[in-house]
Amino acid sequence: LQEGELVLRTVEDAVALRARLSAASSVVVIGAGFLGLEVATAAAGAGASVCVVDPDPPLQRLLGEHLAGLLVERAVWAGITFHRGPAALVGEPVGGVRLADGSVIEADAVVSCVGDVPASGWLDGTALASPHGIEIDGEARTVLPGVYAAGDVAAVRRNGVLSRGPFWANAVAQGRVAAAGVLGHRPAHGVVDHYFWTDLAGVQVKAVGALPLRGRPTVLEDGGDGTGLLAWEGQAVVALGIKRSVPRLRKDAQQLGIVTP
Ligand SMILES: Cc1cc2nc3c(=O)[nH]c(=O)nc-3n(C[C@H](O)[C@H](O)[C@H](O)COP(=O)(O)OP(=O)(O)OC[C@H]3O[C@@H](n4cnc5c(N)ncnc54)[C@H](O)[C@@H]3O)c2cc1C
Incomplete structure:
Protein backbone atom coordinates (compact mmCIF):
# COMPACT_ATOMS: atom_id res chain seq x y z
CA LEU A 1 0.00 0.00 0.00
CA GLN A 2 1.37 3.45 -0.85
CA GLU A 3 1.20 6.33 1.60
CA GLY A 4 -2.17 8.04 1.27
CA GLU A 5 -3.73 5.23 -0.80
CA LEU A 6 -7.05 4.15 0.68
CA VAL A 7 -8.49 0.64 0.68
CA LEU A 8 -11.58 -0.97 2.19
CA ARG A 9 -10.83 -4.28 3.83
CA THR A 10 -11.24 -3.82 7.56
CA VAL A 11 -13.38 -1.84 9.98
CA GLU A 12 -10.41 0.48 10.54
CA ASP A 13 -10.19 1.06 6.77
CA ALA A 14 -13.91 1.86 6.70
CA VAL A 15 -13.60 4.38 9.54
CA ALA A 16 -10.59 6.04 7.89
CA LEU A 17 -12.35 6.09 4.52
CA ARG A 18 -15.48 7.69 5.95
CA ALA A 19 -13.41 10.46 7.53
CA ARG A 20 -11.54 11.10 4.27
CA LEU A 21 -14.66 11.01 2.11
CA SER A 22 -16.51 13.46 4.33
CA ALA A 23 -13.75 16.02 3.72
CA ALA A 24 -13.03 15.22 0.05
CA SER A 25 -14.46 17.20 -2.83
CA SER A 26 -12.84 14.95 -5.44
CA VAL A 27 -12.39 11.18 -5.31
CA VAL A 28 -10.78 8.71 -7.69
CA VAL A 29 -11.73 5.06 -7.33
CA ILE A 30 -9.47 2.50 -8.99
CA GLY A 31 -11.44 -0.59 -9.95
CA ALA A 32 -14.99 -0.72 -11.32
CA GLY A 33 -16.13 -3.88 -9.56
CA PHE A 34 -18.75 -4.16 -6.83
CA LEU A 35 -16.63 -2.56 -4.14
CA GLY A 36 -15.38 0.23 -6.40
CA LEU A 37 -18.91 1.15 -7.41
CA GLU A 38 -20.16 0.93 -3.82
CA VAL A 39 -17.41 3.31 -2.70
CA ALA A 40 -18.07 5.60 -5.68
CA THR A 41 -21.78 5.66 -4.82
CA ALA A 42 -21.02 6.62 -1.21
CA ALA A 43 -18.55 9.32 -2.25
CA ALA A 44 -20.95 10.81 -4.81
CA GLY A 45 -23.71 10.72 -2.19
CA ALA A 46 -21.43 12.68 0.15
CA GLY A 47 -21.15 15.39 -2.50
CA ALA A 48 -17.74 14.65 -4.04
CA SER A 49 -17.03 14.59 -7.75
CA VAL A 50 -16.12 10.97 -8.42
CA CYS A 51 -14.17 9.29 -11.19
CA VAL A 52 -13.84 5.50 -11.51
CA VAL A 53 -10.92 4.10 -13.52
CA ASP A 54 -10.65 0.54 -14.82
CA PRO A 55 -9.22 -1.08 -17.96
CA ASP A 56 -12.34 -3.26 -18.24
CA PRO A 57 -15.94 -2.15 -18.82
CA PRO A 58 -17.45 -1.39 -15.39
CA LEU A 59 -19.14 -4.36 -13.65
CA GLN A 60 -19.42 -6.36 -16.86
CA ARG A 61 -17.16 -9.27 -15.97
CA LEU A 62 -19.14 -9.72 -12.74
CA LEU A 63 -22.71 -9.05 -13.80
CA GLY A 64 -22.86 -9.38 -17.57
CA GLU A 65 -23.71 -6.71 -20.10
CA HIS A 66 -27.38 -6.06 -19.33
CA LEU A 67 -27.20 -5.49 -15.56
CA ALA A 68 -23.83 -3.75 -15.77
CA GLY A 69 -25.16 -1.36 -18.42
CA LEU A 70 -28.20 -0.50 -16.37
CA LEU A 71 -26.27 0.13 -13.15
CA VAL A 72 -23.55 2.14 -14.85
CA GLU A 73 -26.25 4.32 -16.40
CA ARG A 74 -27.59 4.98 -12.88
CA ALA A 75 -24.08 5.74 -11.66
CA VAL A 76 -23.64 8.27 -14.46
CA TRP A 77 -26.96 9.87 -13.50
CA ALA A 78 -25.57 10.13 -9.96
CA GLY A 79 -22.68 12.17 -11.38
CA ILE A 80 -20.00 9.44 -11.39
CA THR A 81 -17.66 9.51 -14.39
CA PHE A 82 -15.77 6.53 -15.84
CA HIS A 83 -12.36 6.25 -17.50
CA ARG A 84 -11.33 3.09 -19.35
CA GLY A 85 -7.69 2.12 -18.96
CA PRO A 86 -5.09 1.34 -16.33
CA ALA A 87 -4.37 3.86 -13.57
CA ALA A 88 -1.04 4.42 -11.82
CA LEU A 89 -0.89 6.13 -8.45
CA VAL A 90 0.89 9.51 -8.41
CA GLY A 91 2.24 11.60 -5.55
CA GLU A 92 3.71 10.91 -2.13
CA PRO A 93 1.35 10.81 -0.35
CA VAL A 94 -0.91 9.68 -3.18
CA GLY A 95 -2.80 12.61 -4.66
CA GLY A 96 -4.18 11.26 -7.91
CA VAL A 97 -3.71 8.79 -10.74
CA ARG A 98 -1.93 8.84 -14.09
CA LEU A 99 -3.91 7.43 -17.01
CA ALA A 100 -2.51 5.53 -19.98
CA ASP A 101 -2.36 8.70 -22.13
CA GLY A 102 -0.13 10.37 -19.51
CA SER A 103 -2.82 12.71 -18.19
CA VAL A 104 -3.22 12.99 -14.44
CA ILE A 105 -6.45 13.14 -12.47
CA GLU A 106 -5.82 14.79 -9.13
CA ALA A 107 -8.08 13.95 -6.20
CA ASP A 108 -8.43 14.60 -2.49
CA ALA A 109 -8.87 10.87 -1.97
CA VAL A 110 -7.75 7.87 -4.04
CA VAL A 111 -9.34 4.54 -3.16
CA SER A 112 -8.02 1.23 -4.53
CA CYS A 113 -10.70 -1.43 -4.98
CA VAL A 114 -8.76 -3.87 -7.09
CA GLY A 115 -9.65 -7.23 -5.62
CA ASP A 116 -8.73 -9.40 -2.69
CA VAL A 117 -5.97 -11.90 -2.06
CA PRO A 118 -6.50 -14.90 0.21
CA ALA A 119 -4.67 -14.44 3.54
CA SER A 120 -3.10 -17.88 3.42
CA LEU A 183 -19.37 -33.79 13.23
CA GLY A 184 -19.61 -36.76 10.87
CA HIS A 185 -22.97 -35.65 9.43
CA ARG A 186 -23.98 -35.51 5.79
CA PRO A 187 -24.03 -31.89 4.59
CA ALA A 188 -27.52 -30.57 3.84
CA HIS A 189 -26.36 -28.55 0.82
CA GLY A 190 -23.37 -27.82 -1.39
CA VAL A 191 -20.41 -25.50 -0.89
CA VAL A 192 -21.55 -22.92 -3.42
CA ASP A 193 -24.56 -20.76 -2.56
CA HIS A 194 -25.41 -18.64 -5.57
CA TYR A 195 -26.88 -15.73 -3.65
CA PHE A 196 -25.45 -12.27 -3.95
CA TRP A 197 -26.56 -8.76 -3.09
CA THR A 198 -25.20 -5.26 -3.40
CA ASP A 199 -26.33 -1.63 -3.40
CA LEU A 200 -25.00 0.35 -6.33
CA ALA A 201 -25.90 3.84 -7.48
CA GLY A 202 -29.04 3.82 -5.36
CA VAL A 203 -30.27 0.48 -6.72
CA GLN A 204 -30.39 -2.67 -4.63
CA VAL A 205 -29.42 -5.82 -6.50
CA LYS A 206 -30.27 -9.27 -5.14
CA ALA A 207 -29.43 -12.26 -7.30
CA VAL A 208 -29.95 -16.00 -6.91
CA GLY A 209 -28.09 -17.97 -9.57
CA ALA A 210 -24.74 -18.00 -11.28
CA LEU A 211 -23.19 -14.72 -12.40
CA PRO A 212 -22.28 -13.14 -14.82
CA LEU A 213 -25.54 -13.16 -16.77
CA ARG A 214 -25.53 -13.81 -20.49
CA GLY A 215 -28.19 -12.31 -22.74
CA ARG A 216 -31.30 -10.35 -21.89
CA PRO A 217 -33.77 -11.12 -19.10
CA THR A 218 -37.47 -11.85 -19.07
CA VAL A 219 -39.29 -9.28 -16.95
CA LEU A 220 -41.43 -11.15 -14.42
CA GLU A 221 -42.47 -8.02 -12.52
CA ASP A 222 -41.92 -4.56 -13.92
CA GLY A 223 -40.67 -1.96 -11.45
CA GLY A 224 -40.19 0.71 -14.14
CA ASP A 225 -36.96 2.16 -15.59
CA GLY A 226 -35.44 -1.28 -16.07
CA THR A 227 -36.00 -2.35 -12.46
CA GLY A 228 -38.16 -5.28 -11.41
CA LEU A 229 -38.01 -9.01 -10.98
CA LEU A 230 -35.86 -10.24 -13.85
CA ALA A 231 -35.14 -13.81 -14.90
CA TRP A 232 -32.32 -15.10 -17.05
CA GLU A 233 -33.47 -18.54 -18.17
CA GLY A 234 -31.46 -21.31 -16.57
CA GLN A 235 -29.07 -18.77 -15.04
CA ALA A 236 -30.47 -16.50 -12.33
CA VAL A 237 -33.35 -14.47 -11.00
CA VAL A 238 -32.64 -10.92 -9.92
CA ALA A 239 -34.61 -8.46 -7.80
CA LEU A 240 -33.40 -5.14 -9.16
CA GLY A 241 -34.45 -2.03 -7.30
CA ILE A 242 -37.56 -3.70 -5.89
CA LYS A 243 -38.34 -5.12 -2.47
CA ARG A 244 -38.17 -8.93 -2.37
CA SER A 245 -37.11 -10.94 0.65
CA VAL A 246 -34.22 -13.35 0.23
CA PRO A 247 -36.33 -16.46 1.05
CA ARG A 248 -38.90 -15.32 -1.52
CA LEU A 249 -36.22 -14.80 -4.16
CA ARG A 250 -34.74 -18.21 -3.40
CA LYS A 251 -38.21 -19.69 -3.87
CA ASP A 252 -38.56 -17.85 -7.20
CA ALA A 253 -35.26 -19.39 -8.29
CA GLN A 254 -36.45 -22.87 -7.29
CA GLN A 255 -39.76 -22.46 -9.12
CA LEU A 256 -37.90 -21.32 -12.23
CA GLY A 257 -35.63 -24.38 -12.00
CA ILE A 258 -32.54 -22.20 -11.52
CA VAL A 259 -31.53 -23.82 -8.24
CA THR A 260 -32.62 -27.08 -6.67
CA PRO A 261 -34.35 -26.94 -3.27
C1 LIG B 1 -15.95 -3.76 1.99
C2 LIG B 1 -16.53 -5.12 1.72
C3 LIG B 1 -17.82 -5.20 1.23
C4 LIG B 1 -18.40 -6.44 0.99
N1 LIG B 1 -19.67 -6.50 0.51
C5 LIG B 1 -20.25 -7.69 0.30
C6 LIG B 1 -21.58 -7.77 -0.18
O1 LIG B 1 -22.24 -6.75 -0.45
N2 LIG B 1 -22.13 -9.00 -0.37
C7 LIG B 1 -21.44 -10.14 -0.10
O2 LIG B 1 -21.99 -11.23 -0.29
N3 LIG B 1 -20.17 -10.09 0.35
C8 LIG B 1 -19.55 -8.90 0.55
N4 LIG B 1 -18.26 -8.84 1.00
C9 LIG B 1 -17.54 -10.10 1.20
C10 LIG B 1 -17.85 -10.72 2.55
O3 LIG B 1 -17.58 -9.78 3.57
C11 LIG B 1 -16.95 -11.95 2.71
O4 LIG B 1 -17.29 -12.88 1.70
C12 LIG B 1 -17.10 -12.63 4.06
O5 LIG B 1 -16.78 -11.75 5.09
C13 LIG B 1 -16.18 -13.85 4.10
O6 LIG B 1 -16.13 -14.40 5.39
P1 LIG B 1 -14.83 -15.14 5.88
O7 LIG B 1 -15.12 -15.61 7.25
O8 LIG B 1 -14.38 -16.12 4.86
O9 LIG B 1 -13.67 -14.05 5.88
P2 LIG B 1 -13.50 -12.74 6.78
O10 LIG B 1 -14.82 -12.12 7.08
O11 LIG B 1 -12.46 -11.94 6.06
O12 LIG B 1 -12.93 -13.30 8.14
C14 LIG B 1 -11.67 -13.97 8.19
C15 LIG B 1 -11.10 -13.78 9.58
O13 LIG B 1 -9.96 -14.62 9.73
C16 LIG B 1 -8.95 -13.91 10.39
N5 LIG B 1 -7.67 -14.54 10.07
C17 LIG B 1 -6.93 -14.46 8.93
N6 LIG B 1 -5.81 -15.21 9.03
C18 LIG B 1 -5.83 -15.78 10.25
C19 LIG B 1 -4.95 -16.67 10.97
N7 LIG B 1 -3.82 -17.11 10.43
N8 LIG B 1 -5.31 -17.04 12.20
C20 LIG B 1 -6.45 -16.61 12.76
N9 LIG B 1 -7.32 -15.78 12.15
C21 LIG B 1 -7.02 -15.37 10.91
C22 LIG B 1 -9.10 -12.50 9.85
O14 LIG B 1 -8.51 -11.56 10.72
C23 LIG B 1 -10.62 -12.35 9.81
O15 LIG B 1 -11.15 -11.90 11.03
C24 LIG B 1 -17.66 -7.62 1.24
C25 LIG B 1 -16.35 -7.53 1.73
C26 LIG B 1 -15.79 -6.29 1.95
C27 LIG B 1 -14.37 -6.21 2.47
Whole structure:
Protein backbone atom coordinates (compact mmCIF):
# COMPACT_ATOMS: atom_id res chain seq x y z
CA LEU A 1 0.00 0.00 0.00
CA GLN A 2 1.37 3.45 -0.85
CA GLU A 3 1.20 6.33 1.60
CA GLY A 4 -2.17 8.04 1.27
CA GLU A 5 -3.73 5.23 -0.80
CA LEU A 6 -7.05 4.15 0.68
CA VAL A 7 -8.49 0.64 0.68
CA LEU A 8 -11.58 -0.97 2.19
CA ARG A 9 -10.83 -4.28 3.83
CA THR A 10 -11.24 -3.82 7.56
CA VAL A 11 -13.38 -1.84 9.98
CA GLU A 12 -10.41 0.48 10.54
CA ASP A 13 -10.19 1.06 6.77
CA ALA A 14 -13.91 1.86 6.70
CA VAL A 15 -13.60 4.38 9.54
CA ALA A 16 -10.59 6.04 7.89
CA LEU A 17 -12.35 6.09 4.52
CA ARG A 18 -15.48 7.69 5.95
CA ALA A 19 -13.41 10.46 7.53
CA ARG A 20 -11.54 11.10 4.27
CA LEU A 21 -14.66 11.01 2.11
CA SER A 22 -16.51 13.46 4.33
CA ALA A 23 -13.75 16.02 3.72
CA ALA A 24 -13.03 15.22 0.05
CA SER A 25 -14.46 17.20 -2.83
CA SER A 26 -12.84 14.95 -5.44
CA VAL A 27 -12.39 11.18 -5.31
CA VAL A 28 -10.78 8.71 -7.69
CA VAL A 29 -11.73 5.06 -7.33
CA ILE A 30 -9.47 2.50 -8.99
CA GLY A 31 -11.44 -0.59 -9.95
CA ALA A 32 -14.99 -0.72 -11.32
CA GLY A 33 -16.13 -3.88 -9.56
CA PHE A 34 -18.75 -4.16 -6.83
CA LEU A 35 -16.63 -2.56 -4.14
CA GLY A 36 -15.38 0.23 -6.40
CA LEU A 37 -18.91 1.15 -7.41
CA GLU A 38 -20.16 0.93 -3.82
CA VAL A 39 -17.41 3.31 -2.70
CA ALA A 40 -18.07 5.60 -5.68
CA THR A 41 -21.78 5.66 -4.82
CA ALA A 42 -21.02 6.62 -1.21
CA ALA A 43 -18.55 9.32 -2.25
CA ALA A 44 -20.95 10.81 -4.81
CA GLY A 45 -23.71 10.72 -2.19
CA ALA A 46 -21.43 12.68 0.15
CA GLY A 47 -21.15 15.39 -2.50
CA ALA A 48 -17.74 14.65 -4.04
CA SER A 49 -17.03 14.59 -7.75
CA VAL A 50 -16.12 10.97 -8.42
CA CYS A 51 -14.17 9.29 -11.19
CA VAL A 52 -13.84 5.50 -11.51
CA VAL A 53 -10.92 4.10 -13.52
CA ASP A 54 -10.65 0.54 -14.82
CA PRO A 55 -9.22 -1.08 -17.96
CA ASP A 56 -12.34 -3.26 -18.24
CA PRO A 57 -15.94 -2.15 -18.82
CA PRO A 58 -17.45 -1.39 -15.39
CA LEU A 59 -19.14 -4.36 -13.65
CA GLN A 60 -19.42 -6.36 -16.86
CA ARG A 61 -17.16 -9.27 -15.97
CA LEU A 62 -19.14 -9.72 -12.74
CA LEU A 63 -22.71 -9.05 -13.80
CA GLY A 64 -22.86 -9.38 -17.57
CA GLU A 65 -23.71 -6.71 -20.10
CA HIS A 66 -27.38 -6.06 -19.33
CA LEU A 67 -27.20 -5.49 -15.56
CA ALA A 68 -23.83 -3.75 -15.77
CA GLY A 69 -25.16 -1.36 -18.42
CA LEU A 70 -28.20 -0.50 -16.37
CA LEU A 71 -26.27 0.13 -13.15
CA VAL A 72 -23.55 2.14 -14.85
CA GLU A 73 -26.25 4.32 -16.40
CA ARG A 74 -27.59 4.98 -12.88
CA ALA A 75 -24.08 5.74 -11.66
CA VAL A 76 -23.64 8.27 -14.46
CA TRP A 77 -26.96 9.87 -13.50
CA ALA A 78 -25.57 10.13 -9.96
CA GLY A 79 -22.68 12.17 -11.38
CA ILE A 80 -20.00 9.44 -11.39
CA THR A 81 -17.66 9.51 -14.39
CA PHE A 82 -15.77 6.53 -15.84
CA HIS A 83 -12.36 6.25 -17.50
CA ARG A 84 -11.33 3.09 -19.35
CA GLY A 85 -7.69 2.12 -18.96
CA PRO A 86 -5.09 1.34 -16.33
CA ALA A 87 -4.37 3.86 -13.57
CA ALA A 88 -1.04 4.42 -11.82
CA LEU A 89 -0.89 6.13 -8.45
CA VAL A 90 0.89 9.51 -8.41
CA GLY A 91 2.24 11.60 -5.55
CA GLU A 92 3.71 10.91 -2.13
CA PRO A 93 1.35 10.81 -0.35
CA VAL A 94 -0.91 9.68 -3.18
CA GLY A 95 -2.80 12.61 -4.66
CA GLY A 96 -4.18 11.26 -7.91
CA VAL A 97 -3.71 8.79 -10.74
CA ARG A 98 -1.93 8.84 -14.09
CA LEU A 99 -3.91 7.43 -17.01
CA ALA A 100 -2.51 5.53 -19.98
CA ASP A 101 -2.36 8.70 -22.13
CA GLY A 102 -0.13 10.37 -19.51
CA SER A 103 -2.82 12.71 -18.19
CA VAL A 104 -3.22 12.99 -14.44
CA ILE A 105 -6.45 13.14 -12.47
CA GLU A 106 -5.82 14.79 -9.13
CA ALA A 107 -8.08 13.95 -6.20
CA ASP A 108 -8.43 14.60 -2.49
CA ALA A 109 -8.87 10.87 -1.97
CA VAL A 110 -7.75 7.87 -4.04
CA VAL A 111 -9.34 4.54 -3.16
CA SER A 112 -8.02 1.23 -4.53
CA CYS A 113 -10.70 -1.43 -4.98
CA VAL A 114 -8.76 -3.87 -7.09
CA GLY A 115 -9.65 -7.23 -5.62
CA ASP A 116 -8.73 -9.40 -2.69
CA VAL A 117 -5.97 -11.90 -2.06
CA PRO A 118 -6.50 -14.90 0.21
CA ALA A 119 -4.67 -14.44 3.54
CA SER A 120 -3.10 -17.88 3.42
CA GLY A 121 0.58 -16.98 3.71
CA TRP A 122 0.70 -18.70 7.10
CA LEU A 123 0.11 -21.98 5.24
CA ASP A 124 3.22 -21.63 3.08
CA GLY A 125 5.21 -24.83 3.13
CA THR A 126 2.11 -26.98 3.65
CA ALA A 127 0.07 -28.93 1.10
CA LEU A 128 -2.67 -26.29 1.42
CA ALA A 129 -0.62 -23.32 0.21
CA SER A 130 -1.77 -21.88 -3.12
CA PRO A 131 -2.09 -18.34 -4.46
CA HIS A 132 -5.56 -19.31 -5.75
CA GLY A 133 -6.95 -20.17 -2.32
CA ILE A 134 -7.34 -23.41 -0.40
CA GLU A 135 -8.94 -26.02 -2.62
CA ILE A 136 -12.01 -27.72 -1.15
CA ASP A 137 -14.26 -30.43 -2.50
CA GLY A 138 -18.07 -30.55 -2.36
CA GLU A 139 -17.89 -31.31 1.37
CA ALA A 140 -15.46 -28.48 2.24
CA ARG A 141 -12.61 -30.98 2.69
CA THR A 142 -9.08 -29.95 1.77
CA VAL A 143 -6.43 -32.34 0.46
CA LEU A 144 -5.31 -32.97 4.05
CA PRO A 145 -7.45 -35.52 5.91
CA GLY A 146 -9.48 -33.94 8.70
CA VAL A 147 -8.72 -30.37 7.54
CA TYR A 148 -11.61 -28.28 6.19
CA ALA A 149 -11.71 -24.78 4.75
CA ALA A 150 -14.55 -22.29 4.34
CA GLY A 151 -15.09 -18.71 3.27
CA ASP A 152 -13.18 -16.24 1.12
CA VAL A 153 -10.01 -18.29 1.41
CA ALA A 154 -11.61 -21.46 0.00
CA ALA A 155 -11.55 -22.29 -3.71
CA VAL A 156 -13.75 -24.72 -5.60
CA ARG A 157 -12.66 -26.46 -8.81
CA ARG A 158 -15.10 -26.14 -11.70
CA ASN A 159 -14.30 -27.39 -15.20
CA GLY A 160 -10.72 -27.80 -14.09
CA VAL A 161 -10.43 -24.19 -12.93
CA LEU A 162 -10.01 -23.23 -9.27
CA SER A 163 -12.11 -20.25 -8.34
CA ARG A 164 -13.07 -18.48 -5.14
CA GLY A 165 -16.49 -16.92 -4.57
CA PRO A 166 -15.66 -14.32 -1.93
CA PHE A 167 -19.22 -13.59 -0.89
CA TRP A 168 -21.00 -13.77 2.40
CA ALA A 169 -23.47 -16.50 1.36
CA ASN A 170 -20.66 -18.83 0.27
CA ALA A 171 -18.81 -18.32 3.55
CA VAL A 172 -21.96 -19.29 5.48
CA ALA A 173 -22.73 -22.31 3.27
CA GLN A 174 -19.17 -23.60 3.44
CA GLY A 175 -19.00 -23.08 7.20
CA ARG A 176 -22.12 -25.22 7.61
CA VAL A 177 -20.84 -27.94 5.30
CA ALA A 178 -17.47 -28.01 7.07
CA ALA A 179 -19.17 -28.19 10.47
CA ALA A 180 -21.31 -31.11 9.29
CA GLY A 181 -18.17 -32.89 8.09
CA VAL A 182 -16.35 -32.38 11.37
CA LEU A 183 -19.37 -33.79 13.23
CA GLY A 184 -19.61 -36.76 10.87
CA HIS A 185 -22.97 -35.65 9.43
CA ARG A 186 -23.98 -35.51 5.79
CA PRO A 187 -24.03 -31.89 4.59
CA ALA A 188 -27.52 -30.57 3.84
CA HIS A 189 -26.36 -28.55 0.82
CA GLY A 190 -23.37 -27.82 -1.39
CA VAL A 191 -20.41 -25.50 -0.89
CA VAL A 192 -21.55 -22.92 -3.42
CA ASP A 193 -24.56 -20.76 -2.56
CA HIS A 194 -25.41 -18.64 -5.57
CA TYR A 195 -26.88 -15.73 -3.65
CA PHE A 196 -25.45 -12.27 -3.95
CA TRP A 197 -26.56 -8.76 -3.09
CA THR A 198 -25.20 -5.26 -3.40
CA ASP A 199 -26.33 -1.63 -3.40
CA LEU A 200 -25.00 0.35 -6.33
CA ALA A 201 -25.90 3.84 -7.48
CA GLY A 202 -29.04 3.82 -5.36
CA VAL A 203 -30.27 0.48 -6.72
CA GLN A 204 -30.39 -2.67 -4.63
CA VAL A 205 -29.42 -5.82 -6.50
CA LYS A 206 -30.27 -9.27 -5.14
CA ALA A 207 -29.43 -12.26 -7.30
CA VAL A 208 -29.95 -16.00 -6.91
CA GLY A 209 -28.09 -17.97 -9.57
CA ALA A 210 -24.74 -18.00 -11.28
CA LEU A 211 -23.19 -14.72 -12.40
CA PRO A 212 -22.28 -13.14 -14.82
CA LEU A 213 -25.54 -13.16 -16.77
CA ARG A 214 -25.53 -13.81 -20.49
CA GLY A 215 -28.19 -12.31 -22.74
CA ARG A 216 -31.30 -10.35 -21.89
CA PRO A 217 -33.77 -11.12 -19.10
CA THR A 218 -37.47 -11.85 -19.07
CA VAL A 219 -39.29 -9.28 -16.95
CA LEU A 220 -41.43 -11.15 -14.42
CA GLU A 221 -42.47 -8.02 -12.52
CA ASP A 222 -41.92 -4.56 -13.92
CA GLY A 223 -40.67 -1.96 -11.45
CA GLY A 224 -40.19 0.71 -14.14
CA ASP A 225 -36.96 2.16 -15.59
CA GLY A 226 -35.44 -1.28 -16.07
CA THR A 227 -36.00 -2.35 -12.46
CA GLY A 228 -38.16 -5.28 -11.41
CA LEU A 229 -38.01 -9.01 -10.98
CA LEU A 230 -35.86 -10.24 -13.85
CA ALA A 231 -35.14 -13.81 -14.90
CA TRP A 232 -32.32 -15.10 -17.05
CA GLU A 233 -33.47 -18.54 -18.17
CA GLY A 234 -31.46 -21.31 -16.57
CA GLN A 235 -29.07 -18.77 -15.04
CA ALA A 236 -30.47 -16.50 -12.33
CA VAL A 237 -33.35 -14.47 -11.00
CA VAL A 238 -32.64 -10.92 -9.92
CA ALA A 239 -34.61 -8.46 -7.80
CA LEU A 240 -33.40 -5.14 -9.16
CA GLY A 241 -34.45 -2.03 -7.30
CA ILE A 242 -37.56 -3.70 -5.89
CA LYS A 243 -38.34 -5.12 -2.47
CA ARG A 244 -38.17 -8.93 -2.37
CA SER A 245 -37.11 -10.94 0.65
CA VAL A 246 -34.22 -13.35 0.23
CA PRO A 247 -36.33 -16.46 1.05
CA ARG A 248 -38.90 -15.32 -1.52
CA LEU A 249 -36.22 -14.80 -4.16
CA ARG A 250 -34.74 -18.21 -3.40
CA LYS A 251 -38.21 -19.69 -3.87
CA ASP A 252 -38.56 -17.85 -7.20
CA ALA A 253 -35.26 -19.39 -8.29
CA GLN A 254 -36.45 -22.87 -7.29
CA GLN A 255 -39.76 -22.46 -9.12
CA LEU A 256 -37.90 -21.32 -12.23
CA GLY A 257 -35.63 -24.38 -12.00
CA ILE A 258 -32.54 -22.20 -11.52
CA VAL A 259 -31.53 -23.82 -8.24
CA THR A 260 -32.62 -27.08 -6.67
CA PRO A 261 -34.35 -26.94 -3.27
C1 LIG B 1 -15.95 -3.76 1.99
C2 LIG B 1 -16.53 -5.12 1.72
C3 LIG B 1 -17.82 -5.20 1.23
C4 LIG B 1 -18.40 -6.44 0.99
N1 LIG B 1 -19.67 -6.50 0.51
C5 LIG B 1 -20.25 -7.69 0.30
C6 LIG B 1 -21.58 -7.77 -0.18
O1 LIG B 1 -22.24 -6.75 -0.45
N2 LIG B 1 -22.13 -9.00 -0.37
C7 LIG B 1 -21.44 -10.14 -0.10
O2 LIG B 1 -21.99 -11.23 -0.29
N3 LIG B 1 -20.17 -10.09 0.35
C8 LIG B 1 -19.55 -8.90 0.55
N4 LIG B 1 -18.26 -8.84 1.00
C9 LIG B 1 -17.54 -10.10 1.20
C10 LIG B 1 -17.85 -10.72 2.55
O3 LIG B 1 -17.58 -9.78 3.57
C11 LIG B 1 -16.95 -11.95 2.71
O4 LIG B 1 -17.29 -12.88 1.70
C12 LIG B 1 -17.10 -12.63 4.06
O5 LIG B 1 -16.78 -11.75 5.09
C13 LIG B 1 -16.18 -13.85 4.10
O6 LIG B 1 -16.13 -14.40 5.39
P1 LIG B 1 -14.83 -15.14 5.88
O7 LIG B 1 -15.12 -15.61 7.25
O8 LIG B 1 -14.38 -16.12 4.86
O9 LIG B 1 -13.67 -14.05 5.88
P2 LIG B 1 -13.50 -12.74 6.78
O10 LIG B 1 -14.82 -12.12 7.08
O11 LIG B 1 -12.46 -11.94 6.06
O12 LIG B 1 -12.93 -13.30 8.14
C14 LIG B 1 -11.67 -13.97 8.19
C15 LIG B 1 -11.10 -13.78 9.58
O13 LIG B 1 -9.96 -14.62 9.73
C16 LIG B 1 -8.95 -13.91 10.39
N5 LIG B 1 -7.67 -14.54 10.07
C17 LIG B 1 -6.93 -14.46 8.93
N6 LIG B 1 -5.81 -15.21 9.03
C18 LIG B 1 -5.83 -15.78 10.25
C19 LIG B 1 -4.95 -16.67 10.97
N7 LIG B 1 -3.82 -17.11 10.43
N8 LIG B 1 -5.31 -17.04 12.20
C20 LIG B 1 -6.45 -16.61 12.76
N9 LIG B 1 -7.32 -15.78 12.15
C21 LIG B 1 -7.02 -15.37 10.91
C22 LIG B 1 -9.10 -12.50 9.85
O14 LIG B 1 -8.51 -11.56 10.72
C23 LIG B 1 -10.62 -12.35 9.81
O15 LIG B 1 -11.15 -11.90 11.03
C24 LIG B 1 -17.66 -7.62 1.24
C25 LIG B 1 -16.35 -7.53 1.73
C26 LIG B 1 -15.79 -6.29 1.95
C27 LIG B 1 -14.37 -6.21 2.47
